[in-house]
Amino acid sequence: MARLTKAQRAWRPGMPKKRRSTKVMFASVVLALEAFVAFFATLAVFGLRAKDMSQPLILVAGIVLSIVLISACAFVSRKWGPTLGWILQLVLIAAGFLEPMMFVIGVLFALAWWYALRTGIRIDRENARRDREQAEWDQSHPTKPVN
Template identity: 30%
Template sequence: MKFEVTPGLRRLCATVLGMEAIVVGLVTPVAIMVNKVEPAVAVTAGVGLAVLCVVVTGMLKRPWAYVAGSFLQVLAIATGFLVPAMFFLGVIFAALWITAIIVARRVEGVTSR
């Protein structure tokens, strides 16, 4: 099965990753101030993951970027070890990521007929 990148798919997935970049970037101050995580660990996890989200968003023209985006969803869930609320938010973003892929493929399939 060939994975075809369409404009609608790119648009929806870019939206999810863009919003996710903001949320995981905000993990940094919460982890430091509320959960007393070492600043180096919090910055690496929060800001590093936010930057990765932005980079992958820019690469969404390539099929492998969707695999990378899926891996980012796992990393977002894993930030729950720093900020427990991220377990919930990470699962929400993973569900949005999967939904974006499914909905875009359905819509693009219907409009291509």
């Protein structure tokens, strides 16, 4: 028999579906895209700087950074998640010391991260207000049972 998650065990017929956080979705998309960029930047640095630096070090560092960026998606909803995201933005910008174009890419992703958090928080507030107003409306205008 399959194990049920906590949310599945708590579910009852007629329960409204919990709304997903837009901030978490936006921030996760940015982190996932950064993971791909980090992986491809690793390949670029590997190809351009293979004689200057240790090849295994380049590959391991880039793959670890990509994995950390993907893993950070799981923590965006935690209180410290956005702070972790900002730290990862700085790491991506610092990759510019290995490949100068990463300064530009890192800053652009930092702007995307800021925008994702800012806009996601605004949309989540609007959705909470809209849900609250809908609940008040539903409470003051009960539906008549269909016979």
